[in-house]
Each structure stands twice: as structure tokens, then as C-alpha cells.
Amino acid sequence: xxxxxxxxxxxxxxxxxxxxxxxxxxxxxxxxxxxxxxxxxxxxxxxxxxxxxxxxxxxxxxxxxxxxxxxxxxxxxxxxxxxxxxxxxxxxxxxxxxxxxxxxxxxxxxxxxxxxxxxxxxxxxxxxxxxxxxxxxxxxxxxxxxxxxxxxxxxxxxxxxxxxxxxxxxxxxxxxxxxxxxxxxxxxxxxxxxxxxxxxxxxxxxxxxxxxxxxxxxxxxxxxxxxxxxxxxxxxxxxxxxxxxxxxxxxxxxxxxxxxxxxxxxxxxxxxxxxxxxxxxxxxxxxxxxxxxxxxxxxxxxxxxxxxxxxxxxxxxxxxxxxxxxxxxxxxxxxxxxxxxxxxxxxxxxxxxxxxxxxxxxxxxxxxxxxxxxxxxxxxxxxxxxxxxxxxxxxxxxxxxxxxxxxxxxxxxxxxxxxxxxxxxxxxxxxxxxxxxxxxxxxxxx
Numbered sequence: 001x002x003x004x005x006x007x008x009x010x011x012x013x014x015x016x017x018x019x020x021x022x023x024x025x026x027x028x029x030x031x032x033x034x035x036x037x038x039x040x041x042x043x044x045x046x047x048x049x050x051x052x053x054x055x056x057x058x059x060x061x062x063x064x065x066x067x068x069x070x071x072x073x074x075x076x077x078x079x080x081x082x083x084x085x086x087x088x089x090x091x092x093x094x095x096x097x098x099x100x101x102x103x104x105x106x107x108x109x110x111x112x113x114x115x116x117x118x119x120x121x122x123x124x125x126x127x128x129x130x131x132x133x134x135x136x137x138x139x140x141x142x143x144x145x146x147x148x149x150x151x152x153x154x155x156x157x158x159x160x161x162x163x164x165x166x167x168x169x170x171x172x173x174x175x176x177x178x179x180x181x182x183x184x185x186x187x188x189x190x191x192x193x194x195x196x197x198x199x200x201x202x203x204x205x206x207x208x209x210x211x212x213x214x215x216x217x218x219x220x221x222x223x224x225x226x227x228x229x230x231x232x233x234x235x236x237x238x239x240x241x242x243x244x245x246x247x248x249x250x251x252x253x254x255x256x257x258x259x260x261x262x263x264x265x266x267x268x269x270x271x272x273x274x275x276x277x278x279x280x281x282x283x284x285x286x287x288x289x290x291x292x293x294x295x296x297x298x299x300x301x302x303x304x305x306x307x308x309x310x311x312x313x314x315x316x317x318x319x320x321x322x323x324x325x326x327x328x329x330x331x332x333x334x335x336x337x338x339x340x341x342x343x344x345x346x347x348x349x350x351x352x353x354x355x356x357x358x359x360x361x362x363x364x365x366x367x368x369x370x371x372x373x374x375x376x377x378x379x380x381x382x383x384x385x386x387x388x389x390x391x392x393x394x395x396x397x398x399x400x401x402x403x404x405x406x407x408x409x410x411x412x413x414x415x416x417x418x419x420x421x422x423x424x425x426x427x428x429x430x431x432x433x434x435x436x437x438x439x440x441x442x443x444x445x446x
Contacts, residue, residue, distance in 0.1 A: 030093030030436030118413035126427025153189035266317035362389035382407025
């Protein structure tokens with residue numbers, strides 16, 4: 001008697017099949033896209049124009065995911081990945097594509113989002129902004145886990161399967177001071193008595209100091225402390241400990257750690273705390289600020305509003321050029337440090353306010369004031385709540401810096417349909433080379 005095939009058994013059999021597919025597109029997260037029986041199949045590591053043998057790894061109602069088993073034909077664009085961990089580590093998705101093709105793919109993602117979500121398109125595309133494609137990450141978070149079977153501390157970003165940590169020996173997107181010392185850091189952690197109680201390492205780098213912040217779940221012994229200090233001295237790194245929440249961060253060595261970065265074109269220096277948000281890519285940040293100032297078309301008589309201002313990354317360079325600028329940020333600690341940065345740079349034409357921009361701020365004095373232009377730099381969720389009460393009449397120019405093309409496209413549709421703006425210019429910025437992350441900037445005018 002033949003055994004009946006259950007749905008679970010049928011699914012298992014399908015998942016064991018190898019399929020030959022043709023990759024026709026690149027998804028927003030950098031995976032190749034094929035079609036099987038009319039349904040999209042996403043294949044990590046595959047490029048448009050390639051034929052590949054793949055094996056399904058998961059099935060969903062609207063799409064499937066697959067692992068690349070063999071390339072049957074190669075795209076002429078394909079290059080060898082620089083990092084030996086590419087394909088396993090989830091930190092990068094596009095190392096197999098030249099830098100100029102990566103940024104072109106990101107521009108296509110932005111254009112598709114504008115068209116599909118916002119039902120808009122820019123009158124003019126800006127030339128993409130690019131900078132050094134390697135060794136650029138001055139902020140990052142490495143996961144740490146002591147693995148008894150390997151007798152070592154695994155240090156790395158999450159794998160493409162986020163349940164696991166990639167066992168890295170090197171990373172070429174991090175600053176070399178850290179990226180080329182991951183093996184040494186792993187050995188250091190493995191030598192500690194608290195080796196199984198170190199959960200992560202945060203990286204924070206200013207212009208002259210590179211700091212490692214260790215999340216230690218237990219107090220460290222004197223021996224562990226001495227080893228960390230010796231490592232920091234040998235490699236010219238600063239080391240901090242974080243035994244609890246963000247407020248528990250304390251310097252281990254040296255005793256006083258000062259982090260800051262300069263924006264030379266604006267003669268501005270910004271100090272920041274190790275866990276503060278700063279733009280990951282220092283070179284691209286300077287190019288981005290210059291483009292924002294250009295699009296704002298700042299004049300000496302202008303009064304500018306900078307929303308989601310953080311430490312004053314845009315606010316203070318704008319203040320060098322205008323009569324008055326107001327920065328608003330939701331995190332009170334960042335606002336305090338932004339105010340200190342204004343004083344540090346001798347700027348007295350700046351006001352900062354702490355406010356929850358996701359709630360209605362229409363009755364506040366700063367929201368009711370008149371501005372010649374507005375700069376928005378929201379988180380991934382975008383600025384939908386802000387656009388319920390701003391911009392006010394009289395503001396004819398708005399520059400939107402975005403870290404998510406979908407929320408920018410949605411908000412662009414709102415600005416055009418409800419607030420009487422035109423999408424004049426837009427373009428992408430390669431803040432995260434080798435990844436599929438899309439950073440962009442857009443100019444709206446009434």
C-alpha cells in the first residue's frame with residue numbers, strides 16, 4: 001500500500017528540489033529575483049542576467065526564498081567579493097557588484113518607490129553622491145558569543161540568517177582600526193574570565209579616537225580589566241564598559257575619552273557621546289551636508305527649521321550661512337549636546353528644542369513660527385506625522401534627507417498632493433557601500 005503524501009511531506013519534497021532559474025531583476029535588499037510559476041523567488045548572491053541553480057529555503061504565499069547552489073551563466077558585471085565572509089555575513093549584500101553599479105541599482109530602487117508609492121517623479125535626477133567604498137564605517141555593533149565547541153569567542157555581524165553570528169576574521173567596511181583587528185578582538189574576548197558574559201561590542205569613532213564599548217553582563221575581574229587596558233594601549237584604541245543600560249557607559253581606558261568630528265567646509269566641530277547617533281560614513285556625511293546646503297539655497301536673511309536634528313549635524317553648518325536656524329529633536333540628551341556644540345562653535349543664532357515629532361506639535365511656538373525653508377532628516381519611519389501640521393504657508397523650499405526610500409516616496413506624495421509642492425530634484429547617496437541600504441535626498445518647492 002502506497003503511503004499517503006501529507007502536505008508537510010509535499011512541502012519537504014519541494015524544498016529538496018534544485019531549480020534552474022533566470023535572474024531578471026535585483027530586489028530592494030540586493031537579492032536576485034527570478035520567477036517560478038509566476039511567483040517571485042529571491043536568491044541571495046545572484047545578479048540580473050544570470051542563470052542559476054538554486055534550492056528553495058522558504059516558501060511564502062506571495063514569494064519564495066532560495067539559496068544559490070551553482071551559477072550556470074555569469075553576469076558580465078560580476079566581480080569577486082573582497083571579503084572572504086561575503087555570502088555568510090549579513091553586513092553586506094552587494095560586494096559582487098562594482099561600486100558604480102551598486103549606486104545605479106539604488107537609484108532605480110528610489111525611482112521605483114517614487115512611482116509606485118508616491119505617484120511622483122522628480123523633474124531632475126541629481127548625480128549620485130559617492131565616496132570611499134571601503135573602510136568607511138565609524139559606527140557599528142558587533143555581536144559576541146562564546147562558543148564552547150569552537151573554544152573561541154565568535155565576533156561579527158549577524159549572518160544572512162539572523163539567528164546566527166558570522167564568525168568574522170576581518171571586515172572591510174569597518175574602519176581598518178577595527179575591521180582588520182576582529183581576529184585579535186576575538187582572541188582578547190576569549191582570554192577573559194568573563195568571555196561568556198560579553199554580549200556585544202559597539203564601535204564609535206571620532207576624527208582622532210576609535211572607541212570600543214563592551215556590553216559586559218557581569219563586573220569584570222582585575223585581571224580582565226588589565227588585559228583590556230593592555231589591548232587598548234597596544235592598538236591605540238579607547239575602551240569603555242556598558243554594564244547596564246545606555247546611561248551606564250563608563251570609560252575604562254583612557255580615563256577621559258572625547259569623541260568629535262569636524263566638518264571643515266563649515267568650520268564646525270561636533271562632540272558626541274559613544275552611543276549617540278552620528279552618520280556612519282564620515283566622508284559621505286560631509287558631501288551630504290554640502291548638497292543639503294546647496295539645495296536649501298541658503299541666504300544670509302533666511303530662517304531655517306531643521307527637524308530630527310540630532311547633534312546638529314545639519315543645523316550648525318546651516319547656522320554659518322543664515323540669520324536664524326531652529327533645530328528640533330526627540331531625544332533630550334542629543335538636544336543638550338547640540339546646544340553644547342553650538343556654544344563650542346561660537347554660534348548664537350541657533351535654538352534647539354526637545355519635542356516628540358511623532359505627535360502633534362502644531363501649538364508649540366517653534367511650529368507656529370515662520371520659516372523660509374525646512375530640512376527634514378527623519379528615521380526610517382519617515383515624517384508622516386510632521387506633515388500633518390507642517391510645513392506652514394510661507395515656506396517655499398523643503399529638503400528631505402531619507403534613509404528609507406519607501407517612507408520618502410510616501411511623504412513626497414503627501415507634499416505634492418496636499419501641500420502644493422513640486423518634487424524638483426532627487427538623488428541617492430552611497431552612505432553604506434557594499435550594502436543595499438538606500439540613502440537619498442530630495443528638494444521640494446511650492
